[in-house]
Amino acid sequence: MTDRVTAPLSDAATPVCSAKGCREAAVWVLAWNNPKLHTPERRKTWLACEEHREYLSRFLGVRGFLKDVVTLADWEGGGGREGGQEPEGSAADR
Numbered sequence: 001m002t003d004r005v006t007a008p009l010s011d012a013a014t015p016v017c018s019a020k021g022c023r024e025a026a027v028w029v030l031a032w033n034n035p036k037l038h039t040p041e042r043r044k045t046w047l048a049c050e051e052h053r054e055y056l057s058r059f060l061g062v063r064g065f066l067k068d069v070v071t072l073a074d075w076e077g078g079g080g081r082e083g084g085q086e087p088e089g090s091a092a093d094r
Helices: 053-061 072-076
Strands: 028-032 044-048 066-071
Touching (some): 028 053, 028 072, 044 053, 053 066, 066 072
Antiparallel strands (some): 028 044, 028 066
């Protein structure tokens, strides 16, 4: 059994899914904002693997927060970035 405290961390250069407990490689960027907290142009981001893209999109969508869903490759290529923002960490962090 692997000790979670001493186990090597995953490669920090590989973005992982924001779904709680998921460590799969991210494929999608979900850009969102909470209009009660953020200015209209502000974009927060969650990352999603193929399995969790729909679940996380639905979670943000029913709240009216979801603004855009793009592939990670398109986002990193500048297609979805506003002001040079990098995708953020886990959904569990917020």
